[in-house]
Amino acid sequence: MVRFAALKSLYEVEKTIGTGGFAKVKLGTHILTGEKVAIKIMEKECLGDDYPRVRIELEALKSISHHHICKLYQVIETPTHFFMIMEYCSGGELFDHIVEKNKLSESESRMFFRQILSAVAYLHSKGYVHRDLKPENILLDKDLNIKLIDFGLCAKPEGGMETHLQTSCGSPTYAAPELIKGRKYIGSEVDVWSLGVLLFALLCGFLPFDCDTIDSLYKKILSGKYDEPSWLSKESREVIRRMLQVDPSKRIKVEDLLSHSWMTMGCYEPVTFSSLHELQERDEEVIDLMATYYGVSGKAMSQRLGEWRYDYDTATYHLMLARKKQGLPLKINSHH
Numbered sequence: 299m300v301r302f303a304a305l306k307s308l309y310e311v312e313k314t315i316g317t318g319g320f321a322k323v324k325l326g327t328h329i330l331t332g333e334k335v336a337i338k339i340m341e342k343e344c345l346g347d348d349y350p351r352v353r354i355e356l357e358a359l360k361s362i363s364h365h366h367i368c369k370l371y372q373v374i375e376t377p378t379h380f381f382m383i384m385e386y387c388s389g390g391e392l393f394d395h396i397v398e399k400n401k402l403s404e405s406e407s408r409m410f411f412r413q414i415l416s417a418v419a420y421l422h423s424k425g426y427v428h429r430d431l432k433p434e435n436i437l438l439d440k441d442l443n444i445k446l447i448d449f450g451l452c453a454k455p456e457g458g459m460e461t462h463l464q465t466s467c468g469s470p471t472y473a474a475p476e477l478i479k480g481r482k483y484i485g486s487e488v489d490v491w492s493l494g495v496l497l498f499a500l501l502c503g504f505l506p507f508d509c510d511t512i513d514s515l516y517k518k519i520l521s522g523k524y525d526e527p528s529w530l531s532k533e534s535r536e537v538i539r540r541m542l543q544v545d546p547s548k549r550i551k552v553e554d555l556l557s558h559s560w561m562t563m564g565c566y567e568p569v570t571f572s573s574l575h576e577l578q579e580r581d582e583e584v585i586d587l588m589a590t591y592y593g594v595s596g597k598a599m600s601q602r603l604g605e606w607r608y609d610y611d612t613a614t615y616h617l618m619l620a621r622k623k624q625g626l627p628l629k630i631n632s633h634h
């Protein structure tokens with residue numbers, strides 16, 4: 299049953315799959331195509347001073363489109379709520395994938411890490427910093443492709459990356475030393491530290507900095523000292539060490555990570571981060587189907603979609619395109 303009038307006849311709302319600080323994520327169905335979606339619901343009055351973060355995240359998500367970042371399809375704002383209609387990532391959390399396998403082989407870790415690095419490098423190329431990279435924020439789609447989520451803490455430091463960001467945020471376990479010190483810091487390096495913690499967790503199955511009290515955790519992170527399991531390969535140790543540098547100026551840069559020997563082992567090409575979506579032309583077959591359904595010309599439909607309003611038509615277009623890519627028949631449920 300639909301409890302929200304704003305979603306009526308557009309989406310069916312099903313069970314809750316995630317609850318964060320000020321948001322709830324429910325599974326849903328986009329009625330016109332029958333495709334599954336994830337719906338992030340935020341009650342404005344509960345947002346408090348997190349309200350500006352929602353605006354930042356929405357602006358970020360509207361300007362990015364990458365195959366390893368969970369896609370925003372539609373934004374619905376009412377006087378009391380925000381609804382973010384997102385891509386459905388049915389593979390669940392990378393975290394659960396690691397736990398069930400205890401730890402991943404070096405080559406499986408490399409496959410996932412290259413995709414995560416591609417998403418983060420793309421994000422940085424757009425002038426954004428995620429600032430909350432942790433396994434819980436890395437989902438998988440049904441083909442076990444990485445999908446980066448939850449940009450609630452992301453920032454777009456004005457004037458590129460060179461300015462300093464003051465606010466400290468994210469979970470301490472993955473937080474960089476300069477973030478913990480509340481120091482002025484240049485965002486992109488914070489994400490590199492979190493990537494180092496992530497790669498350590500993928501390869502080892504446990505965390506480099508993990509203590510039972512926040513204080514001892516902070517001390518450990520600020521010391522930059524962690525135990526390397528003896529079975530970890532020399533190359534793995536080296537690349538992790540380059541990311542887990544306490545001094546941000548000594549930390550490896552994302553662009554150097556892309557072609558690092560650990561990333562390209564097994565004769566891989568350096569990691570690329572250009573988006574497969576952005577290069578794409580608009581799909582005329584989908585546009586024509588939508589135009590026929592709405593009884594308008596293909597040109598008018600294409601014009602309308604080109605404004606990327608993140609309304610129901612934007613969602614319908616993306617979901618029909620996703621269906622087409624899976625080789626499913628393109629259909630529009632006219633009776634609904």
Ligand SMILES: COc1cc(O)cc(Nc2ccc(C(=O)Nc3ccccc3)c(OCCC[NH3+])c2)c1
Pocket residue numbers: 315316323335336338355359367368369370384385386387388389390391437446447448449450
């Ligand atoms: C940019 O992507 C974002 C931004 C954001 O602020 C929040 C989210 N949250 C999401 C998006 C999708 C899912 C999802 O599809 N989960 C799922 C679906 C089927 C099976 C299993 C998981 C999501 O899940 C949250 C709970 C995961 N434990 C959160 C994305």
